[in-house]
Amino acid sequence: MSLGIVFLSEVFGTGMLTLLGCGVVANVALKGTKGNNGGFLMVTWGWGIAVFCGVYVAAKSGAHLNPAVTLGLLLNGKKEYAPGVAVDFGSTLTYFGGELLGAFLGAVVMWLAHRQHFDIEPEPASKLGVFSTGPAIRSTPWNLITEIIGTFVLVFVILTFGGTPSGLGPLAVALLVVGIGVSLGGPTGYAINPARDLGPRIAHALLPIKGKGSSDWSYSWIPVVGPLVGGGLAGIVAAVVPIIATAAAS
8 A cells, every 4th residue: 555545544534533523623612613512422422423424435555543542552462553554664654744733634624614703712822722632721730640540441452453353443443532521531531543633723823713712732742742652651550461461371
């Protein structure tokens, strides 16, 4: 498979992810929408369905949709990111680039769909919250730890899917994201994906959104670094656990 196909697959898949994922947040958070005040559970299920759709759209490239997943696969020692796509420097950058661009474009389309509601929403924080995550209690070390833990769970469980006979694919990943959201999403809004947070945050900064306020760049590194650390650790641990289990059995 060519890297061009990989790139486009990740762009469209991650774009669908943020269009629907950020879209459900817009429906809950913005004034006057039909789903206004729908609650956190509505958001978590919406994001789960967004992942479900994004995985199907990006099936050809293995549907990483997330630099933390790509990094986890790299550090896990995988030889291929998807059938016919070798793990190397060029393919890694291709995945990262497609994921970030897709996340940005999906957020732009989401804004177009909700444009009138962005215009009448009085709170800048609500507008930013549609695009990117923010902490319930701002504490750099603890916010970072939360994102590391949430992303570790995401990538570690995804990697273990490969050793099971379920074949559930997108549904399994979607339910995993819902589970992380309802269990670990409260403190930081569970970015668990650097592209999902950074791409839409860039869109927020660039789009002509009425009364949008700050894009909160002082916090922006946490939902990037935390997921990358968590995803990388998950890849390493997932590679070591079978070795330990085999040694113990012998």
